[in-house]
Amino acid sequence: MALEGNLQNMALSDLIQVFHTDAKTGILFLKGTHERGVIYVADGRLIDAVVVRGKERTIVATRDEAVLQMLTWEQADFIFRYEPTVRKRPIRIVHSGQCLILEGMRRHADPVRTLSYYNITPETILHLAALPRNVRSGVRLSIDQWRILSWIASGQNVHTICQATGLDVPAVTRLVVELMAIGLVEIAPCLSAATEPAYRDCTMIASAAPVYAHDVPYINKNSRSFSNVCGTMRQVCSEIDLLDVITRCINQL
Amino acid sequence: MTTHVLKIVITGGYATGKTQFVRSISDIEPVSTEQVLTATTERALKHETTVAMDFGSIAINDQITLHLFGTPGHERFDFMREHLLVGCLGYVVLVDSCRPAHLPQTQHLLFRSMELTEAPFVVAANRQDDPAALPLNYIRRRLGLPFNVPLVPCVATDRTTVRGVLLTLLKHIAARLTLHS
Numbered sequence: 507m508a509l510e511g512n513l514q515n516m517a518l519s520d521l522i523q524v525f526h527t528d529a530k531t532g533i534l535f536l537k538g539t540h541e542r543g544v545i546y547v548a549d550g551r552l553i554d555a556v557v558v559r560g561k562e563r564t565i566v567a568t569r570d571e572a573v574l575q576m577l578t579w580e581q582a583d584f585i586f587r588y589e590p591t592v593r594k595r596p597i598r599i600v601h602s603g604q605c606l607i608l609e610g611m612r613r614h615a616d617p618v619r620t621l622s623y624y625n626i627t628p629e630t631i632l633h634l635a636a637l638p639r640n641v642r643s644g645v646r647l648s649i650d651q652w653r654i655l656s657w658i659a660s661g662q663n664v665h666t667i668c669q670a671t672g673l674d675v676p677a678v679t680r681l682v683v684e685l686m687a688i689g690l691v692e693i694a695p696c697l698s699a700a701t702e703p704a705y706r707d708c709t710m711i712a713s714a715a716p717v718y719a720h721d722v723p724y725i726n727k728n729s730r731s732f733s734n735v736c737g738t739m740r741q742v743c744s745e746i747d748l749l750d751v752i753t754r755c756i757n758q759l
Numbered sequence: 760m761t762t763h764v765l766k767i768v769i770t771g772g773y774a775t776g777k778t779q780f781v782r783s784i785s786d787i788e789p790v791s792t793e794q795v796l797t798a799t800t801e802r803a804l805k806h807e808t809t810v811a812m813d814f815g816s817i818a819i820n821d822q823i824t825l826h827l828f829g830t831p832g833h834e835r836f837d838f839m840r841e842h843l844l845v846g847c848l849g850y851v852v853l854v855d856s857c858r859p860a861h862l863p864q865t866q867h868l869l870f871r872s873m874e875l876t877e878a879p880f881v882v883a884a885n886r887q888d889d890p891a892a893l894p895l896n897y898i899r900r901r902l903g904l905p906f907n908v909p910l911v912p913c914v915a916t917d918r919t920t921v922r923g924v925l926l927t928l929l930k931h932i933a934a935r936l937t938l939h940s
């Protein structure tokens with residue numbers, strides 16, 4: 507009992523639209539080539555999400571960022587299962603599904619935006635994020651992520667972390683973004699205004715419904731027309747009018 | 760006493776519930792031509808498949824009988840569907856509401872059937888009892904169904920909903936007949 511398919515047959519944006527319009531509740535599992543994702547949906551609203559990588563299930567992104575990452579996937583098998591207990595989970599996704607779809611489209615159109623760390627420079631100072639009370643344990647980090655995290659704890663900038671760890675700037679930036687996506691790290695408050703995600707403004711934008719062909723032309727080229735069929739049936743029902751027969755069927759079925 | 764036989768065809772893609780549909784409503788033990796599947800990919804969904812047709816019958820009264828013909832779902836048996844559609848009064852196209860991957864195949868099947876016959880048809884969205892099932896408006900949009908073609912929720916294992924689908928088809932046929940006359 508589940509909705510199953512592949513993102514090639516039904517895009518994640520379509521799934522989110524369907525969840526919203528039909529007020530679905532359940533868990534959506536996505537299995538990509540290297541990563542796996544989970545989205546929790548309660549009464550049509552996306553409430554939590556996570557993307558993990560590898561057998562170790564290293565968390566790559568959570569919440570809104572996880573949904574945005576999954577929106578960039580073009581091929582992944584999915585299963586959506588009805589699960590009423592999802593309603594009891596805390597709401598950790600800030601933006602609506604529509605908003606995330608629009609942001610996903612924007613990132614898709616401009617791949618640079620997929621790398622949301624484009625505004626992290628070597629001078630960027632990082633600090634540990636304040637964890638909410640309802641945070642759950644079980645976050646698994648890679649060795650490099652741990653190394654970066656230990657330096658961030660002492661309030662260093664990216665350049666200093668690079669020197670201390672021996673990693674290059676792109677590698678550190680990538681790891682920092684992963685830690686930010688998990689929700690463990692933030693950019694220091696003095697720079698927060700410059701790094702505010704642009705999609706916060708899109709909540710007022712109208713929903714973009716996918717376009718499909720609504721009108722399908724009927725093709726009436728074959729000689730086996732409906733009137734011919736009716737004619738044949740009238741021969742069969744020689745004494746009684748066909749319509750009368752069908753009406754009796756309707757009444758008695 | 761004259762007996763009137765009305766031919767109704769139940770068609771649709773692979774593993775959409777056509778055989779079960781006929782089984783649920785037929786008065787007689789359906790005549791089935793099921794064979795064990797050999798392809799591993801196809802066995803993921805079911806172990807047996809219809810290779811020629813399913814046949815069921817509903818006696819409305821002493822004079823009128825509905826004959827139901829279920830077609831095979833595999834594309835390689837398309838010729839059987841073409842044969843079965845000949846002379847039918849109307850047909851039901853079954854679609855699985857939980858497998859969006861099957862929707863393009865169903866759309867192709869709809870176009871092909873409309874080329875073969877002008878007989879009225881309804882689309883029945885099977886497995887609508889699943890809370891995760893796709894909503895009807897989405898299925899209509901993906902299939903590109905005009906609003907004058909009925910799209911009916913259905914559970915192939917539930918006789919009541921199957922009866923509802925057949926009633927919708929008969930009413931649709933009656934409306935078309937009235938229009939023609």
